[in-house]
Amino acid sequence: MASVELALSAQDVSVQFDGLKALSNVSLAVPRGRITGLIGPNGAGKTTLINVLTGFQQASSGIVELEGPTINGVAAHKLRRMGVARTFQSGRLFRELTVVDNLEVTGVGLGHNRHHAIGEAERVMEWLGIAHLGGTIAGALPYTDERRVAIGRAIMCTPRYLLLDEPAAGMSEHESHELATIIRRIANELNIGVLLIEHNIGLVLELCERVFVLDSGEIIEVGPPQQIRDSDAVRHAYMGTQRDEPMPALAVDGAAA
C-alpha cells in the first residue's frame, strides 16, 4: 500500500507496558504532502502511537518505516533530523525563553550554526504570521499563540512529516478554523505529511483525506471522512452518538471498555 507513495508508516506495531497492551498490531501510514487523521476515545493509544512513530517510545513488536528504511529504535532527536517532527499535547515550549529562542534552539539542535538557526527561525515566524511575537517570553503567551509557536518549532528546517498531538484542544471554533488553514498550508505548501490527532472530530473530518480510528489500542476503522462518519464501529466506540448528528467535538471518557 505504501510502497509507491512516500510515507511514514507503522506495520503491525504493538506496545506493551507491563502486561497492559497499549497498542496491538496497529498499521498506519502517513503519506507525504497529505493530511491524515487519527481519532479515538481517551486512552485509545493515540499518543502512544505518535510516540512510537517519533522515536519517543520503543515498539514491543512491529516495524516503523520512514520512506522505506526501518527506523525502529532510532532516537527521537535523530528522527527529528531525519525529518520527523511533532508537537506535544500541552505545547511544551521553553517557558523562560523568548519565542525566537525557542525556535532557534531547535535549529541549533538540528545541527545548524546559530546564524543559520536565527535566519530559519525568522523565516518560519514570518511564514506562520507570528513574527511580531519573536521577542515575547514564551511563558507569557496566550494559549493559541503558544500552539502556533509550538507548530513553528516543529516546522523549523521543514521536516518531511509532522505529527500534531491535539493542536486544537481548548481552542474556540474561530481559532481552530485558523489552525485548519495553517495545517492545510503545511501539507500543501511545504509538502509535509501531517498526522493530525484530535478530539475535535469535526476538524479532523474537514481536513483529512484519510482517517484512522483507534480504540483500546486497535485500529477499528480506516477510510475517508465520509466512511468514518457512517461507520457503526466508530459510533460504537464513541458511545451514544447518533448516526445523523455530527460527532461531538470532545470524546466521552471511558467509552468502549
Place this chain on the structure above:
Amino acid sequence: MTGLLQIVFDALSLGSLYALGALGIALIFGVMRLVNFAHGDFIAFCVFAMLWPSTNAAAIVFAGNLPSWLLVPLLLLVGAGLSVLSEIIVFRRFRNANPATMMIASFALGFAMRNFLLMLYSSRPKSITLWPTLGLPVEILGARIPMLQVVTIVITLVVLAALTLFLKRTRYGLEMRAAAENFTMARMLGVRANGVILFAFAISGMLAAAIGLILATNSGTADINMGANVMLIAFIATVIGGLGSVPGAVAAGFLIGAASVIFQATLPNEARVFRDSFVYGAVIIVLLVRPQGLFAPKSAKQRV
C-alpha cells in the same frame, strides 16, 4: 565613611566568593537537577593539586611554584577536568535517578575525594604561599582595602559578565538555557545533552578552582575541609535564590555575604561569635516567607 567603605568591600568580596560557589552549584542543578555536594571537595582538591603529595607538616609546593600565567590556567584545567571526570564516572550513571539519590551520590563522591586527599596529604593543614603581594592593602577613596578583595570582586564581576554573555549570545549558552528549563524536551529537539552537561560541569569545576585559589591566597593554608564552608553557604544561596535560577543563586550569594558582614559589624561584641546563627536565622526567615526562594523560576518544579 571609610569604615562604611570597608564594610562594603568586605561584603562584596565575601559575597563574591559565595556567588562564585553558588554559580557552580546552580549551573549543574540547572542542567541535571543535581545538588553537587562534592563541590566543596573540588575546591580543596584544586588547592592540593598545587602541592606534592606528602604527609609532612611542611608543604612541598609543586605546581604552586609556577608563574601565575601558567598556574591559573593549569588549576582551572584541573578543576574542569576533575568535575568533568566526576560526571563521566559517577553522575552519568544517575541521570535518571531521583534528585535525592543523585545528592547522596554526590555526598559519597565528596567523601571519597576527601579521604583520598587525607591519604595523600594527611589531615594537617599545610601552609601555602601564593601571591603574598595580594595581601597588601590598596587605598580606595581613603579606605585601605586588601588587594585580594579587589581582585576577588573584579574576577567575580568578569566571570559573571562573561557567563551572561555566554548564556545569552552563544549557541552553547542557548542550548544550556533550554536544557536547564526542560532537559528532556531539549534533548528531544536534538540539543546535545551530554555536551551541555559536560560543559556545565567544566564551568562549575573551573569556578571551584577559582574559589580554591582565592581561599588559599587569603588564608595561606591548604586544608582538606577548606571548601566545606563555602559549599554550604553556596548551597543555601542556591536554595534562597530559588533552585534552578542561576541569577537568583548569584544574587543570594551576594546577599548572604552582605548579611554576614553586616552582622559582623553591627552585632554587639558578645553576640559576634554567634554571627553564623544570625545569618542562618535570617535564612530560615526568608524560607518561611518564600519557601520557593527569592527568585524561583517557573520551571523549578516541572520536569517531564
